Structure formats: structure tokens, C-alpha cells
Amino acid sequence: MMDNYHYTVSDRFLRYVKIDTQSDPTSKTIPSTEKQKNLGRVLVQELHDIGVKDAELDEFGYVYATIPATTNKKVPVICFCSHMDTSPDCSGKNVSPIVHKITRGKILFYQTILLK
Numbered sequence: 318m319m320d321n322y323h324y325t326v327s328d329r330f331l332r333y334v335k336i337d338t339q340s341d342p343t344s345k346t347i348p349s350t351e352k353q354k355n356l357g358r359v360l361v362q363e364l365h366d367i368g369v370k371d372a373e374l375d376e377f378g379y380v381y382a383t384i385p386a387t388t389n390k391k392v393p394v395i396c397f398c399s400h401m402d403t404s405p406d407c408s409g410k411n412v413s414p415i416v417h418k419i420t421r422g423k424i425l426f427y428q429t430i431l432l433k
Contacts, residue, residue, distance in 0.1 A: 333359070337409035340402040348378040348402060356401045 336356045341349040348354065357374040364372035364382045372382035378401065386392050403409045 329363070331414050334414050335412050337412070338402045339407075339409040340405050342405050350402075353402045354378045 333356060336359065338353045338356050339350060340353065344350065354374060357378050357380045360380050361372045361374045361382075364380075369382045369384055372380065374380055
């Protein structure tokens with residue numbers, strides 16, 4: 318198991334926003350572009366790296382993983398569900414985030430620029 322705990326949430330977020338996940342409204346496929354799976358592949362690899370054995374990416378670009386509870390109490394299952402694509406109106410290619418302020422690991426404001 319690789320030690321990826323030294324990455325902060327901010328580090329990961331800034332790495333994720335650089336991945337081109339632009340959707341295509343004219344597509345008949347799910348996901349609408351194959352490149353949308355690139356972020357899913359990164360997430361699955363990171364889950365494997367921290368020891369999640371059953372992390373997987375399906376043919377539709379959904380990421381599934383099970384992380385066991387850390388308590389013996391009977392607790393409900395939690396599901397995190399989010400879309401990973403970006404608008405077709407603006408390319409996600411060559412995005413470079415600019416962080417204006419990070420306080421206690423939280424990004425208070427960021428913007429992106431497109432590199433030509």
C-alpha cells in the first residue's frame with residue numbers, strides 16, 4: 318500500500334481540476350466523452366493506493382468503492398455521489414488553477430486559466 322496520506326485535500330482538488338472532463342451534448346454515449354473517465358481512473362488509483370481493495374470504474378464512468386466503518390456501532394452506509402464532467406461550453410483542456418489563498422487547508426478562492 319502506497320502512502321498517499323501526505324497529500325492534502327487541497328492538493329488533490331488542484332490536481333483534479335486540471336483533468337479535461339468536458340462533456341459533449343451531441344453524444345449518444347454514457348459518458349458523453351471517453352476522456353471523462355480519466356478523472357475516474359485517477360480516483361480509483363488513489364483509492365487503491367490508500368488500501369481500498371474493491372475500487373473500480375465501470376463502463377459508464379462511475380466509480381464504486383467500499384470503505385468499512387471504523388466503529389463497531391450499527392451505522393448507516395454513506396454514499397458519495399457526484400458528477401465528474403465539465404460543461405461543454407468551456408474546454409477543460411490545459412487548465413491551470415491559480416490559488417489566491419489557502420487557510421487551514423481550505424481553498425478560499427481559486428480561478429483557472431487556460432494555457433495555450
